[in-house]
Amino acid sequence: MQAVPSSMIEKGQIEVRAGLAEHLPRLWRYGLVLSSRGDVAEDLVQATCLRALERSHQFLAGSRLDRWLFSILRSIWLNEVRSRRIRQGEGVVDAETALTFDGDKEIETNILTRQVLREVQLLPQTQRETLFLVYVEGLTYREAAQILDVPIGTIMSRLSAARQELARLGADPSGEQPAGGTLR
Amino acid sequence: MTQGPSAGRPTDADLVAYLDQGLEAEHRAEISTWLESDAELRERLVTLAHGARSFRDAYGALLAEAPLARMQTMLGGLLDEHPATAGPARPAPARRSPGWHWPNLSLWARPSLVAAGLALFLLGAGTDRWVTAWRGAAETEASEESDWRQAVAEYISLYSHDTLAAIPDDAAPQQRELAMVGAKLGLALPLDQVALPGLTLKRAQLLEYDGKPLAQLAYLDPKSGVLALCIYNDMPHDAPAQSEQRAGLNIVHWSAHGRAFMLVGHAETAELQRFASLLSQKTTL
Numbered sequence: 001m002q003a004v005p006s007s008m009i010e011k012g013q014i015e016v017r018a019g020l021a022e023h024l025p026r027l028w029r030y031g032l033v034l035s036s037r038g039d040v041a042e043d044l045v046q047a048t049c050l051r052a053l054e055r056s057h058q059f060l061a062g063s064r065l066d067r068w069l070f071s072i073l074r075s076i077w078l079n080e081v082r083s084r085r086i087r088q089g090e091g092v093v094d095a096e097t098a099l100t101f102d103g104d105k106e107i108e109t110n111i112l113t114r115q116v117l118r119e120v121q122l123l124p125q126t127q128r129e130t131l132f133l134v135y136v137e138g139l140t141y142r143e144a145a146q147i148l149d150v151p152i153g154t155i156m157s158r159l160s161a162a163r164q165e166l167a168r169l170g171a172d173p174s175g176e177q178p179a180g181g182t183l184r
Numbered sequence: 185m186t187q188g189p190s191a192g193r194p195t196d197a198d199l200v201a202y203l204d205q206g207l208e209a210e211h212r213a214e215i216s217t218w219l220e221s222d223a224e225l226r227e228r229l230v231t232l233a234h235g236a237r238s239f240r241d242a243y244g245a246l247l248a249e250a251p252l253a254r255m256q257t258m259l260g261g262l263l264d265e266h267p268a269t270a271g272p273a274r275p276a277p278a279r280r281s282p283g284w285h286w287p288n289l290s291l292w293a294r295p296s297l298v299a300a301g302l303a304l305f306l307l308g309a310g311t312d313r314w315v316t317a318w319r320g321a322a323e324t325e326a327s328e329e330s331d332w333r334q335a336v337a338e339y340i341s342l343y344s345h346d347t348l349a350a351i352p353d354d355a356a357p358q359q360r361e362l363a364m365v366g367a368k369l370g371l372a373l374p375l376d377q378v379a380l381p382g383l384t385l386k387r388a389q390l391l392e393y394d395g396k397p398l399a400q401l402a403y404l405d406p407k408s409g410v411l412a413l414c415i416y417n418d419m420p421h422d423a424p425a426q427s428e429q430r431a432g433l434n435i436v437h438w439s440a441h442g443r444a445f446m447l448v449g450h451a452e453t454a455e456l457q458r459f460a461s462l463l464s465q466k467t468t469l
Contacts (some may be wrong), residue, residue, distance in 0.1 A: 013268055045255055049258070070288065116241075117243075134204070134273065153197070160232065164231070166236070170390075175452065
């Protein structure tokens with residue numbers, strides 16, 4: 001890595017300090033997508049903010065702060081929180097569990113929103129996370145591949161598999177129809 | 185994954201990237217060429233398009249569930265504990281008062297992101313023409329009330345007689361479809377109210393445009409082929425029937441009771457106007 005002028009480092013630190021605030025809700029949401037639990041998501045946001053402040057000199061001024069923060073949050077989830085929860089026998093919330101907040105409060109939204117979230121919850125975690133980053137957070141395939149540390153082809157195949165499953169669910173909400181249904 | 189027998193045939197992953205505008209121009213053109221000559225591939229594309237949802241809207245609802253006040257307090261504490269170590273002395277943004285703003289919503293409004301991530305639900309063809317029209321509309325809002333018709337017209341233009349002919353004429357599944365679609369639109373759609381003289385109703389589908397439900401009732405006309413009635417739940421002003429042409433198809437559209445209606449197909453405009461007149465007299469529509 002090339003030497004970065006100290007003025008750039010200062011600028012990066014300022015951007016991190018000033019920019020963290022506006023990303024809190026989106027960080028929390030990403031934490032929720034990863035952990036399926038509101039309280040865990042909140043812990044993840046706190047750990048992410050702390051790590052970001054400690055490493056703000058590493059942030060490249062002018063680059064996307066939200067992408068940088070997402071990477072930090074995901075790394076903390078994978079390397080620390082998730083593994084600790086497994087070690088402590090708490091496990092990881094099953095993918096098919098409904099999203100809950102503050103313990104047991106189910107999300108209160110309209111029917112369409114609930115239906116979309118429920119359908120997405122039925123997808124495998126890797127597909128769900130990829131779909132979230134690309135279709136909700138608007139990351140390009142390349143950005144998603146970087147954050148998830150997989151080839152772009154994997155991003156494409158995950159999105160394709162997710163779409164096929166959602167198309168199947170849409171064609172037959174009861175889920176009774178076998179996979180592979182075509183145009184309906 | 186559908187693997188075609190021919191070399192170079194696009195995979196489902198390619199088609200999704202095509203729908204998502206995620207391809208280089210050259211690759212995109214290749215897939216367009218395949219789609220022109222490969223009916224099965226077109227069906228795959230439509231299926232994959234149906235696998236889209238209003239993800240951004242659905243997940244947008246989660247933002248409101250975030251414990252914002254607690255996180256703001258937490259962040260304020262962290263900023264106090266970790267004062268800036270370099271850079272000019274400046275007021276630390278540690279003390280945030282209630283004037284906080286919500287996440288940078290302008291991010292969501294960027295057309296490129298919207299085009300990439302949002303609902304290309306109707307983008308069956310994914311043609312550049314469509315995208316150009318869509319993006320233009322997103323930026324200007326001037327044609328907001330008509331861009332859904334452009335999307336639908338592009339979508340319907342993919343349909344051939346065979347697309348619908350293979351669907352059996354069975355009233356029971358049609359009634360179920362109509363009930364489901366009607367429920368989503370808050371509209372009663374009994375079979376007799378949507379029947380059109382001389383046409384065969386083939387199916388009713390729920391689609392989405394810009395996060396709002398859109399009903400598509402597809403008919404087969406023995407003379408002109410595919411004809412569709414689309415109902416979109418977002419039109420504040422009533423408007424009388426008007427005609428236009430999009431994507432090489434004839435269209436008659438009108439709006440009433442907060443909904444926009446459109447008839448689209450290869451049928452003559454006068455014929456569409458006759459159907460529009462019949463439909464607008466139906467009590468449940």
